[in-house]
Amino acid sequence: MRHDVIVVGSGPAGVNAATPLVEAGWNVALVDFGNRETTYAPLIPNQPFSQLRRTDAMQHRYFLGDRFEGLASGKVRVGAQLTPPRQYVHADVSQWMPVVSESFSAMESLAQGGLGNAWGAGAFSFSDAELAGAGLGAAKMRRHYERVAARIGISGTRDDLLPFFGDCESLMPATTLDSNAGRIHSRYLVKRDRFHAAGFYLGRPRLALCTEERSGRGPYGYEDMEFWADFNRSVYRPRWTLEELCRRPNFAYLDRRFAVSFKENSDGQVCLSAQDADKGRDETIDARALILAAGTLSTTRIVLRSLGQYDTRVPLVCNPYTYVPVLNLASFGRPASDERCSLAQLTSIYTPPDGEPVQTQFYSYRSLLTFKLLKEAPLGARNALRALRGVMNALGILAINHADSPSPEKSCFLRRGGGGQRDQLHIEYRQNPSQCEMQRKHEQAILREFRRLGCWPLTRVRPGHGSSIHYAGTIPISNSEGQLTCDEHCRLRGTRGVYLADGAVFRQLPAKGLTLSIMANADRVGELVGACLATEAWRAAA
C-alpha cells in the first residue's frame, strides 16, 4: 500500500491524529515500537479488588509480579505508581532512549498505546486563556475537544467546575462518589459560598471513563482495579482506537519499528528512517506527510536528530507536582462503601489572587496494597500496619499540579552517541526560587481549604521534577519564524510536510493534565494534514 501519511507513535496523540485521516479516506501507516503485555492480563479475574484479595490464590502473580517487581523498595521515583501488570509501559526505554539528567526523572514509553496505558484518565479541557498560553487558538480547538470526547467517552458532572472545564455535549454521568470523598463533598456543599469567596471550587473530575455502554465499552463495573487491569474497557486507552483503526483497509500498523529520523526528498515525499526493534535492520518508509506523535521527548529526539541539531538547547516545561496524604476526619473509624473506583474522586480548582489557577485531585487510598505505605510511617511495621488498618477508610491523597512556563533553567539537548551508543537526551530542569515560593504559598492555601473540609495533611511529598509526566514545550508553536518551532498548524518550520501532534508544541502548561488537549490538538492536526493533502491533490488534478 502506498502511504499518504506516516504517523509515529500509537499513544493518545498518534491514534487521534490518525483517526480523522483514516476517516477521510487517506492511506495512513502508523509506525510504532509496540511493546505489549501478555503475561498478567489473562491472570486477572474480572472481580472487585476487595474480593480478589480475599479469594484469589494466584493474586501474588499480578499484585507482586513473577519476578517480584512489585516488591521493589527504595526512594519514591517516577513510575513508582506502575503496578507489575503496567510495568511494560516503560520497558526497553532506557536502552533505546537514554536520558541523562541529575535534576529530572523522565518517563517514556515504547508500549502499544504509549503512556496512555498508565493514564489516570483525567480529561480536562483548557480554558480559552490557557489555550492561548499554550499557543493554540481557542475557537479552533473547541470542535476537536467535542470530537475527541465523543470518541473516547468522558464522564463527569456539570457542577461548580463547569466554568473551568467548559461544557461537553457527550458527557456521561459521573461515577458514584465513594463514602470518603462523599463526606468531603457534602461538607463543601454546606459552606460553598465561603469556599468560593476564598477562590476555592470543588467538583467531580472529568474522566475518560464510560459509565454507560458506548461502542462496546463500559458500563463501568466499580471493580476498583484501574491500577491493574482494563475490565470492560471502561477506561479509555489509545489501544481501543488503534484496534478500530486496524479494521480499516486504508490503515497499516507497522509495529516493532523504532523511528529514528526523517528527511524530505526533492519530489515532495517525506522519508522516515526506522530501525527494526528485533533485528536492528534499518528501513525507510515514504509518504506525502509525516506526523510525529511519539511523545514530547521522543519527538524532540527525532526532530533534533533529523535536522542535525545536536547540542542545541530547546526549552522544556513540565507541571511541578506535589502529593499530600490526608486524613479525612469525617471518615475516621467509619466503614467505607465497597462500590468504588480507583480514579480521582474529586477535583478542586484554587484561583489565587496572584497567579494562575491550581488544580488538585483527590483520591481515596484503597486500590493499592497496604504494605507500600508501611515504609512511610515512622513506626515499626507491625504498629504501622495496625494504625493503617484503623485509618485506611479515612485516608486520601491530594495530587497538586502547578502551572509551568519556559525559562532558561529548563531545557534539553541531544548529544550524539559515540561508538555505537544511542544518542542521549540531556535534560536540565531547575525552578527559580520565586516559582518555588509561589507554589509553596498556593499549596498552603489549598491545604487550608481542605482542612476546612475536614482533611488533615499528614506530610507533603515532592517526588521530584518530571514526576507529573506532563512534558511539553520543546518545539513550541510560535508566531515568529524561529528555528525549531512550529507554525499555527503544528507544521515544523523549515519543512513542507512534517507535523508535530504531541505535547512538544504546547508553549506552556496550565495546572491541569494535558492529555485531553493533546488528543484534541492531534485530531486538529490530522484534519489539517488531510485538508492540505486534498488541496495538493486538487491542485495536481487542476
Next chain:
Amino acid sequence: MRGRSLPAPTITHILTARRRSRRVARLLYNLYRTMETDQHLHRSLEQEAEALGHYLIGGPIPGELAARYAEAESLIRDRSQTGLDRRLLDFGVRRPWSIAPLDAACALLRPQAMLRDKLLRLAGILEASPAGAQNFLPESRGPLGTLVRLAGIAVSSVIQLVIGAALLKAIEVHAGIAENGQ
C-alpha cells in the same frame, strides 16, 4: 561391528580418560555443593520469614508463604547490605522478641536498614495471599474505638523505640569493635 575386536588402550588413552573422569567428578561435586548451599540458603530464608512473619501478624505464617519469601529474597538479592545490617537481622532472627523494638528503632533512626526492607517485602508477600490479606484489610471500630487503638499503638511504639534504640546502639558498638578487631 560383530567379529571386530577393539584396539588395546594405550597409556595416553588411560590418562585422558582419568583426567576426564576427574573433571566430571569435580563438576558433579561443585554442583552438589551449590545445590547444598542453595538449599541451606533457602532454609535459612524460610526461618527468617517465620521469625519476621510471626512479628508482623502475631502468629505463624503458612509454609507456602515462607517459601515464596525465600524465593523473592533469592531473586532480589540486596547488594547494598552492610555488616551492621547483617548483624541486626541475625540478632532479630535468633531472638524473635527483639524484632519489634529493633524495627521501631530502625523506622526512626535507620529507615534504610535491611531489616526494614525485608519486613516490607514479607508484608507484601503476606498481603498478596487470601490467608494473609485478612491482616491487611481496613478495620472500622468506630471513631472512639479507633482513637483508643491509636493511643495504644502510640504508647507501645514509644516503649519499643526506647528499648530498640538501646539495642541498636549496643549492636552498632559491638559491630564496630568486631570490625576494628579484624
